[in-house]
Amino acid sequence: MSEIAAAIMGFLGGMVGGLLGVGGGILFVPALAIFLDESQVSAEATSLLAIVPVALVAVWRQVGYGNIRVRDGLVIGALSPLGVAVGVVTSNEISQRALELIFAGLALAIATQLVLRALRPADRPCD
Amino acid sequence: MERSPDATARTLKLAAIGTAGGLFSGLLGVGGGSVIVPLLIIWLGFGAREATGTSMMAIVVIAAVAVTLQAFYGNVDPSNAALVGLPAIAGAFAGTAIQQRIPERLISVLFAVLLVLIAIELIVR
Numbered sequence: 161m162s163e164i165a166a167a168i169m170g171f172l173g174g175m176v177g178g179l180l181g182v183g184g185g186i187l188f189v190p191a192l193a194i195f196l197d198e199s200q201v202s203a204e205a206t207s208l209l210a211i212v213p214v215a216l217v218a219v220w221r222q223v224g225y226g227n228i229r230v231r232d233g234l235v236i237g238a239l240s241p242l243g244v245a246v247g248v249v250t251s252n253e254i255s256q257r258a259l260e261l262i263f264a265g266l267a268l269a270i271a272t273q274l275v276l277r278a279l280r281p282a283d284r285p286c287d
Numbered sequence: 288m289e290r291s292p293d294a295t296a297r298t299l300k301l302a303a304i305g306t307a308g309g310l311f312s313g314l315l316g317v318g319g320g321s322v323i324v325p326l327l328i329i330w331l332g333f334g335a336r337e338a339t340g341t342s343m344m345a346i347v348v349i350a351a352v353a354v355t356l357q358a359f360y361g362n363v364d365p366s367n368a369a370l371v372g373l374p375a376i377a378g379a380f381a382g383t384a385i386q387q388r389i390p391e392r393l394i395s396v397l398f399a400v401l402l403v404l405i406a407i408e409l410i411v412r
Contacts, residue, residue, distance in 0.1 A: 166367075167374045174375030178382025180398050181339025182320035183346045186405050188371050196367045204314075205362030208354035210372030214379045215346040221383040222340035229337060233344030235298060236305035236323060240349040243309025248356040251314045259314060264409040266311070267402035270325045274399040277329060278392045 166195040170210065178218045183211040200256040300330055308342075309349050319349045324398065335394035336386060 173187030188207035192198045198206060222228050251259060304326045308319030320342045327338035357363050386394060 163370060166370055170371035171374035171378040173371065174378025175382035175385070176378075176401065177320070177343075177375070178379040178384075179339075179386045180320070180382075180394065180401060181324045181342040181346075182398075182401075183343070183350060184375050184378070186321060186401060188375070190408065191371055192364075192367055196364075196370070198364060198367065202362045202364065205354065205357035205360070206364045206368045207371070208350045208357060209363055209365065209368035210375055211346065211350040212354065213372055214375045215343050215350060217376050217379040218343040218383050219340070219347060221380065222336075222343060225336075225340070225383070225387055227336045227340030228344055229333075229341045230344070232301055232327075233341040234348075235301040236308065236341070236345035237348030239302040239305030240309030240319060240345060241352045243306040243311075244349060244353045245309075245356065247310045247314040248353060248360075252360055260409040262314070263311070264406040267321065267406040267409075270321065271399035271402040271406070273329055274325055274395045274402075278395040278399070 162195040166191045169195065173210075174214045174217075177211070177214045178221070181218070184214045185211055200259065201251060204251065297331070304330070305345060305349075308345065309353075320346050321402065328395065335391040335398075339386065339394070 169187050169191030170184075173184035173191065176182065176187060177184030185204070185207040188210050189200075189203045192203035192206050193200055196203075219228065304323055307326065308323040311319055311322050320339075323342040323345055324335075324338045327333040327341060328335060333341065354363060
């Protein structure tokens with residue numbers, strides 16, 4: 161049963177990923193940790209492998225829809241390995257609780273910004 | 288090709304977004320998109336659809352690098368990744384198709400809702 165639940169979470173994660181441009185780790189990590197009994201660090205690592213095909217499919221579709229700025233995406237992607245390396249090493253050195261609280265705080269700050277922005281009167285052509 | 292100061296500043300912002308996205312990807316396994324998408328919207332004025340599409344392109348690189356590094360620590364379980372990742376491919380088709388049919392502001396608000404839910408889950412864990 162837990163495998164079925166994990167697969168359903170996987171589908172939903174891919175859908176949320178395609179919809180919101182986040183890869184799907186936001187749901188893959190809890191699916192792996194809760195239903196497949198992985199530790200937080202292991203779930204985060206395994207979710208990265210699941211993210212790769214999701215991102216490839218989403219890029220393929222979004223190129224077709226005309227929603228990708230190729231150069232910008234490449235600059236962001238090219239500069240990220242430095243951050244990734246620091247992040248991976250750090251995640252193996254600090255406590256899982258600290259990781260959870262860091263992400264929780266970050267997520268709330270970003271959410272607030274996005275809602276404030278969406279509620280603001282349009283200052284440029286929009287939809 | 289000559290570059291204006293604005294273009295240079297913009298490239299530096301993209302580089303900073305990439306580094307920040309990579310850092311949190313390595314830390315949290317979230318692919319970096321939760322950092323990249325809002326920064327592209329808030330900092331560079333991208334539309335929500337453009338931000339998510341461009342983010343996905345960066346995520347391909349970020350996730351591939353991060354999973355390689357994590358594999359060296361022995362943290363990756365390929366069979367579990369397949370169990371979650373194969374259904375997720377179908378989900379990604381559905382998600383990108385749905386995204387083309389809803390307003391950009393709704394995409395931003397849905398993004399915010401998702402982040403709040405995840406934050407709550409992490410805090411009470």
